Amino acid sequence: MGWNTWNHFGCSIDEDLILSAAKAMIQYDLPSYGYNYVNMDDCWHAATRNASGAPQPDPTKFPNGIKALSDQIHSMGLKFGIYSDAGTMTCGGHFGSLGYEEIDAQTYAEWGVDYLKYDNCFNQGLSGTPKLSYDRYNNMSVALNNTGRPILYSMCNWGEDGPWNFASTIANSWRISGDVYDNYDRWDVRCPCDSFIDCKLAGFHCAMTRIIDFAAPLGQKAGPGHWNDLDMLEVGNGGMTYDEYVTHFSMWALLKSPLILGNDVTNMTNETLSIITNDAIIAVNQDSAGSPATRQWKRSVSEGGYLELWSGSLVNSQFIIALMNTSPTNQTVTVSFEDVFIDQGAAYQTGTFTLTDLWQKDDQGNWGKEVGTYTAQIPNVEIG
Template identity: 65%
Template sequence: MALSWFAVLAITTPLGVVAYRNGLALTPQMGWNTWNYFGCNVSESTILSAAQAIVDNGLDKYGYEYVIVDDCWHDSTRDPDTGAPRPDPTRFPNGIKAVADEVHSLGLKFGIYSDAGEYTCGGRYGSLGYEEIDAKTYASWDVDYLKYDNCFNDGQSGIPLVSFNRYANMSRALNATGRPILYSMCNWGQDGPWDWAPTIANSWRISGDIFDTFDRADDRCPCTSAIGCLLSGWHCSVMNVINKMSSLGQKAGPGIGWNDADMLEVGNGGMTKSQYIVHFSFWAILKSPLILGNDVTQMTNETLEIITNDAIIAINQDASGSPASRIWVVNVTGGELQLWAGSLSTGATVIGLLNSSPTDQTIDLKMADVFIDSSAQVKTAKYRLYDLWQRSSSNDTVWGKDIGVVSGEVPGVSLAPQSCLI
């Protein structure tokens, strides 16, 4: 549900900060990345087919603009003469620049991947100690985006300063190229990047790798909080990542940068539609980058419907850049109920009501909770409610279905299993 018409008084003064001065990602970046679906099976055709599909499906109109090749694009060695990175000549017979040109010609932007270590996670050569030559080479290929991973980093982590220095080296190198390159840090939340990444990057991962599951606990992703997590791991579920976000929204904002909840799994088949809606909705209200991770050349209508919900995307791309905060959590059998709320630049408030349990749940939604930081006047005012996912009804608006005007509370809100209302 989204609240409108009755504007919430802005409590915080908009900040003038441009912490990382490349001027990019004033709202969370959107795009597509090869990893979640293709893993190491990347090539010129993988990328160009995806770029074409993005345009053909009109995804670019919704804001998905970066086409990013993740790990394994590399030749087996660097150029022996210059030390520069080189693409795999079989997979990229025309080089990377040719791919970037083609992507640009479709009106999209092109991103690449490397690692702040000796090797990438997939075992290719990393950029540690090669920041300058690598940044220059990417710029010469007209790259617009760098995802920068964390494997095999020679112990250069453990306290913020050590991690900062390692990632700042690439930041400086990118800036020195003169080309604006969005810098997407992927250090899995180690050493609390939300505290130190804003001066060097546009976004920073806050968790180990996502897996296409809704709420499965997995020993391979042992932390339940992002704070102080010492083994980020992988196979993290959507609910694991949402819960890790619960204290971090305060650290993000326009010109500061974004908490990255990892790339989307929507369309990869491991979750139900309702679970994917939770996934996409919360990534949006948390102001995470929205980077598709499915095969965009083969999408079901269901997948398309989810990733093109323009109300949800509008919230993610709202100029206020203010991530929703979690108001409360209640444990129920097999899961949790959670209430989140966030403010928009229009004065509207976005509400996320989440049921992660496998059974129906009913709750009374109190405006005093939604506007918990606000005055009594705000808490008791009248609001018009919209349901952002019920979009086919006759009274459909830009915000979805108009639920009517409410005041005080919305009694008996029904939540299907593993679903959310936004």
């Protein structure tokens, strides 16, 4: 959990912007919710590496260097993340780390880096089989481990060659698709694959609910220490309604995606703040069982779009249930425990459970309100 510069600021970043964001995170008490990482994405680079071949930052944007920035962030009790690319150039056209894994990892460690997002542009054809992608990303994994500093390794190869199959032993998370954009469910030709199981053009401009679709078969591959990354959050960037952002945040949480804020944290509405600080939802995301929810069914709606039921198990015999609606109208659905508890078996399917709505607040003003006790089904749920 943390924050990243890219979704809102793209290449327009500098020391001030990052420090302002870090301060805002403190001011809004975000670390107490778990948002600890301050991640600097692409475009921090100087035009070239230094004479020794080591990476160096843009001297205008980062006049005090990265180490100074990192120190300040650490002094606030936060962690610091950086970005590079497993190719000759980053996606933004700056120097990449392919062939420079050792010196780059060493430099990051010297700078006090705690997190590396490692992208996939300009990889010189070193993809197309799991072996090629594994080897390329493993080189940085080994280099990071060689530094002796714990650095969270966030692979960003856009689901190419199935990282869910090969990356769990070398990385902490892996992106599963092309980049999200701030939109609920619009299909965009730049995110052309219907599934990411064998997608050959990850692209970008993937609508939020499409990424949920992509993630549905992949939950089985994630677990503690090795996660599917559904991409950074768009909550607060303005392209979706409150209900849509609630869906976005909830689904990212129950699919156990890293929760990395992508908005301008120095300038948030109350609505945005209330969504990202729903600690009941965050608890689902951080549940120690680390088991992503599963889509139990997906039904087409006659008006267009789909209605979906998701469920999953948490620690302490608790379970999570979610309905998602991409149709243009409200839908009413009866949730059968036969579907919810497909993995738990007959006793659960006919059992009685107390239901807590994580998007209502209880009498004490805390997220999560008990809304009744149900046996075998929850009848007539309305989902907007």
